[in-house]
Amino acid sequence: MSRHVAIVTDSTAYLPQQAMERHDIATVPLTVVIGGRALEEGNEISARSLAQALAKRRPVTTSRPSPATFAAAYRSAAEAGATGIVSLHLSAEISGTHDAAVLAAKDAPVPVRVVDTGMVAMALGFCALAAAEVAEAGGSLDEAVAAAEKRAAGTSAYFYVDTLDYLRRGGRIGAAQALLGSALAVKPLLQLAGGRIELLEKVRTASRAIARLEEIAVERAGAGPVDIAVHHLATPDRAESLAGRLRERVPGLGELHVSEVGAVIGAHTGPGLLGAVISPR
Structure with a gap:
């Protein structure tokens, strides 16, 4: 992440891989637990595997990323040259992901603005893209946050x-x-x-x-x-x-x-x- 404002989101944004690479958006994975086995979304379990587990009525739960996982993402962004980070996440009403990000942000090496978008899936993804576009144009941390919040309000x-x-x-x-x-x-x-x-x-x-x-x-x-x-x-x-x-x-x-x-x-x-x-x- 070479630009001065980095964008971080979570795996429930379901952004196309090409879009994440083009806009240099980092993603922190949530976890799916199937039959007691914890698997990272997007890395260790596919939607097809999940559907098969549900069809077999296997016990399935989900969990938020740990604050340590967010802390690692924030350090990585700072080491790559970011002087500020916008961290955009799925609704705090349905997940503790936002809270974990807030905890990690307190000790981050650069300022982190954690945003509860109130959204999920590409409703969250479009917010991340809006923030990234502002950051790419040289916008400030506040301007990138404002762009994401505006997109969320209209979505x-x-x-x-x-x-x-x-x-x-x-x-x-x-x-x-x-x-x-x-x-x-x-x-x-x-x-x-x-x-x-x-x-x-x-x-x-x-x-x-x-x-x-x-x-x-x-x-x-x-x-x-x-x-x-x-x-x-x-x-x-x-x-x-x-x-x-x-x-x-x-x-x-x-x-x-x-x-x-x-x-x-x-x-x-x-x-x-x-x-x-x-x-x-």
């Missing part, structure tokens, strides 16, 4: 899951909401709101839920310049189909990323996830 994330059971088990959605989603075989649409995962709508069938997800994405995107990410877990055909329709229907579309989520988010959503992140420029 929306919506997603469909086949069942709320995985979110309920992981404590990421309330039991009452999970019961509502399970009643009468209703298919749930969810959103990130205030950094939390909340039930947005209940739709009768999977096909109608996915069609409704598309409509919400198009409405939210509007006519102005916007970047979109389509995420999935073990449903690539659904994702490519949705992405193709959004390409046709969103006039101001800039970047469109289609990717499978990693093991950490997949552990809480289960196979069948289909998500849309809408991020106006």
Whole structure:
């Protein structure tokens, strides 16, 4: 990291590898624990392996990075020439990752601004890209933070899951909401709101839920310049189909990323996830 402001995020941003390399964004991995074995997301476990473990009903949990892991990332950035670091992470409402970063930042060799984006997946990734672009243009630490916070404030994330059971088990959605989603075989649409995962709508069938997800994405995107990410877990055909329709229907579309989520988010959503992140420029 040769520029004076370095960007650090975590593995739940699910940024394309090419984008991370192009913008020199460092990533700190979260951990997935399967049957008592701890595995680093992105390095030691794939989404496919996670889906197989879930299908076999093996016990799966997740955990935040340690403060020591963040401290090592901050030292590495400083040694590479950074005089300040923006550390951007998934919502503190659903993970202790932000808290671990805050602890590590206290003893970092250069100033570190830790930002709770209130986001996850490419909703977080777009924030990291916004900060990186400002840093690359010679912006200050405060300016890079402001760019990330502005992007977060305008970004929306919506997603469909086949069942709320995985979110309920992981404590990421309330039991009452999970019961509502399970009643009468209703298919749930969810959103990130205030950094939390909340039930947005209940739709009768999977096909109608996915069609409704598309409509919400198009409405939210509007006519102005916007970047979109389509995420999935073990449903690539659904994702490519949705992405193709959004390409046709969103006039101001800039970047469109289609990717499978990693093991950490997949552990809480289960196979069948289909998500849309809408991020106006």
